[in-house]
Amino acid sequence: MGPLRDRAAVNEAAGRGRFITLEGGEGAGKSTQAKRLARHLESRGLSVVVTREPGGSPGAEIIRHVILSGAAEPFGPDAEAMLFAAARRDHLRTTILPALSRGDWVICDRFADSTRVYQGVAGKVDQAFILALERITVGEDRPDLTLILDLPAKVGLARAAGRGEGADRFEKEALAYHNKLRQGFKALAKSEPERCRLIDAAVDEEAVATAIRDTVDTHFGLGARLVAS
Ligand code: Z5A
Numbered sequence: 001m002g003p004l005r006d007r008a009a010v011n012e013a014a015g016r017g018r019f020i021t022l023e024g025g026e027g028a029g030k031s032t033q034a035k036r037l038a039r040h041l042e043s044r045g046l047s048v049v050v051t052r053e054p055g056g057s058p059g060a061e062i063i064r065h066v067i068l069s070g071a072a073e074p075f076g077p078d079a080e081a082m083l084f085a086a087a088r089r090d091h092l093r094t095t096i097l098p099a100l101s102r103g104d105w106v107i108c109d110r111f112a113d114s115t116r117v118y119q120g121v122a123g124k125v126d127q128a129f130i131l132a133l134e135r136i137t138v139g140e141d142r143p144d145l146t147l148i149l150d151l152p153a154k155v156g157l158a159r160a161a162g163r164g165e166g167a168d169r170f171e172k173e174a175l176a177y178h179n180k181l182r183q184g185f186k187a188l189a190k191s192e193p194e195r196c197r198l199i200d201a202a203v204d205e206e207a208v209a210t211a212i213r214d215t216v217d218t219h220f221g222l223g224a225r226l227v228a229s
Contacts, residue, residue, distance in 0.1 A: 027160030121184030
């Protein structure tokens, strides 16, 4: 049996895959850590899909462009929240749910918690409205585990700027806005301790990866799992 067949067999035995999201402010290291976590889970014999929001499906990628270019900004944060929700619905239906049904593990760089914090806490969109959108678009398909990468806003912004790609719709906001985001994510971690884990992201990449691996292994009982190949 080749490695691919082995992997499929391992996933089949595990049933539905697991859904892990990474959250946090700008430049927290989510994309970097999503790839590293995928390699770790693959080393445990699991099939993994790495995806992101906004985006992650052809339709949602179009909406991503509309939002991040700033084209939707004049309509206000309520309309932006609805656009994120529409993109999420498409992403879930066409990418995330089919992958989970196949038994794949899905790692998503940002998800509904970003709407709660960016549009809800920092954008001051009514929380009841945000939660209503979440009920419609996400429903019961919530993440099994959310890793919130925490670091001072200034450090994250410096890292993001270091990539030299220019600031998008949200990166160009003032430092006070980014501090608010950090507090919003921390409050979220506190309010849902079963699902959310706060990870210190101000340390070096390797140390963050180790903390994430330990957290995921413990949460899903993967510690003793051997690769079936
Ligand atoms: N948004 C929203 O408002 N509402 C929503 O519902 C959703 C999103 C879903 C998406 O932008 C924007 O949409 C986002 C929120 C908003 N705001 N902004 N801007 P995006 O997808 O383009 O970007 P992002 O999600 O904010 O991620 P990011 O800023 O690109 O950063 P990251 O993925 O967290 O970090 P990274 O790319 O892995 O690392 C950044 C740099 O730091 C890079 O050069 C790394 O090599 C370096 N790095 C990574 N880790 C470390 C450590 N540990 N030490 C030192 N340097 C490091």
